[in-house]
Amino acid sequence: MRVLVVGGGGREHALVWKLAQSRHVDRIYCAPGNAGIARLAECINLQATDISGLANFASAENIDLTVIGPEASLIAGIVDRFEARGLRAFGPSTDPARIEGSKGFAKELMVRYGIPTAPYRICGDAESAHDAVRRHYAAHPEPGFRIVIKADGLAAGKGVTVATSEEEAHETIEAMMVRRVFGEAGDRVLIEECLDGHEVSVMAITDGETVVPLAPAKDHKRVRDGDQGPNTGGMGAYSPVPTLPDTIVRDALELVLKPAISAIRDLGIPYKGVLYAGLMVTSEGIKALEFNCRFGDPETQVVLPLMEADLFEVMDAAVNGRLDEIDLAVSDQAAVCVVATAGGYPGEYETGLEIQGLDRAAQLESCTVFHAGTRECDGRICTAGGRVLGVTAVGKDLSAASSAAYMAIDQIQFAGMHYRRDIGG
Structure with missing residues (x-):
């Protein structure tokens, strides 16, 4: 089989590395790839957002399966375009990919389908956002009260601020909505109650019906030791997460992941690919923080080395609606x-x-x-x-x-x- 991996980061290197171990895979291409990926795959000079170029390449080279890494490609409609040309791709189409492309859409979906999450408000302009902040802090005058402010759209993993003071909250709104540091992603913001507990990521592979969880992982977003400093795309990760209850994967599956897939299916478009749930384990139980429509980075770099199954077989089954036939074994290391x-x-x-x-x-x-x-x-x-x-x-x-x-x-x-x-x- 000939496989094309779209992207050029650490996540894509891990995907190429795991796919190269499959007995079914004869040749791997990666667009655009990087210096490390080039040792395992042929790197193609096409950007991950050049959907027409990628589709032309996949058609000309008789690619059997295209695996999409970056969320921007998925939200831009790469799977829709590939499928329209009879090309097989692993990942959700544009509509269900909105679960990551718009945090507001994801929150509304959670509330409508009873997925536990934090109380929130969506603000479409800076004035209403500032007003929401003032109301939050007036209702909670106690020292150390925190709220979470999220850019609605994609911000490369940096669009979330946990404000530890009213002053910081107002400054964050100015940055996102007035100075537009994240561009259109900050046209709307979500203001949420800050949850206390242990944060964890659980990714699952789905064919739209069957949902198979991968090993849970913990990532570190802050740039400095002790979770200090600004947020980043991710400074490291580990799996498993021993501080969490043994029921974490089951709870994530039954309370969050399966209901989310059912909700998207109710929209009329099955979700095929990876669904990533960012979760907080609180004293009141598990709550969903966010959804992503792709493999996490750097979580993928710890989850795939622990996967004992053939990744190509898993992805092929998901695309073909046969995921119920797959045993996705995970190492105990x-x-x-x-x-x-x-x-x-x-x-x-x-x-x-x-x-x-x-x-x-x-x-x-x-x-x-x-x-x-x-x-x-x-x-x-x-x-x-x-x-x-x-x-x-x-x-x-x-x-x-x-x-x-x-x-x-x-x-x-x-x-x-x-x-x-x-x-x-």
């Missing part, structure tokens, strides 16, 4: 991924910096280096993004996996390199 970023990320950063030590890190037992923002520069591998790479290690438990991941990432150097020291610890 643990995995930890530590992400290395460019200095200055998530703000301004330099690119084109040579990366050293990649081969030394990859040679360590049970360790894999997943490239994200990398490219080849005159025979050398250089930085090309904010999140540069992630090192994943698998071990008998989280402690062993974490130790191995840090031993590996310590082999890697580039100017300004930054990573957290507390992932999986």
Whole structure:
């Protein structure tokens, strides 16, 4: 089988890495790919949003299955366009992908179908948003009261602020809705009650009827140790999550994931692909924070190494409506991924910096280096993004996996390199 993976980050490297292990897959292409992916697949000079170019390539090369990584491609309608041309693609079509493309749409769906979530308000202009903030803080004058402000649209994983003061909340609204730091994504904002508890991600693969959960994972969004500093696309992840109750996967499946898939099916368009649920385990039980229509990054980099099933077989079954025939076994080991970023990320950063030590890190037992923002520069591998790479290690438990991941990432150097020291610890 010939497979095309769309995207060029760490998530896509992990997908290519796992698909390359399938006995069914003869050749893998990746568009646009990166320097690490190029060792496993043929990288194609097409951007993930060039849907016409990607469809033409898939048709010309007789691609059997296209796997879409980035949410922007899904929301832009890549699956619809591929299917219209008789091309098979793993991922939801445009309408159900709105569950990530609009946080307001997702919240309304949760409330309508009884999926537990935090109380919220949608604001379409800065004046009403400021008024909502004033009302929240007037009703809760106690010190330390927090609210969550979310840009309605896609903001590269950075459109959520947990405001710890009324002043910060008003400043966030000004940034999103007046200065438009996230562009159209901030045309509307959601203002939510801040939930207390343990946050966890549970991804599931579905064919629109059967919903099969993957191993739960915990990711770290903040740039600095101790969950301090600004939000990022993700500084690391680990799986499993031992601090959570044993029922977490069952509860996520029955209370959140299955109802969400049923709700989307009621709209008349089955959801096929990955549904990612961001959850908070509170004293009142599990509550949904958000949905994503694709594999998480960096959660994928810890979940796929623990998957014992053939990923191509799983995806093929989902596309063909046969997921009930698949046994998606998960290893009882643990995995930890530590992400290395460019200095200055998530703000301004330099690119084109040579990366050293990649081969030394990859040679360590049970360790894999997943490239994200990398490219080849005159025979050398250089930085090309904010999140540069992630090192994943698998071990008998989280402690062993974490130790191995840090031993590996310590082999890697580039100017300004930054990573957290507390992932999986």
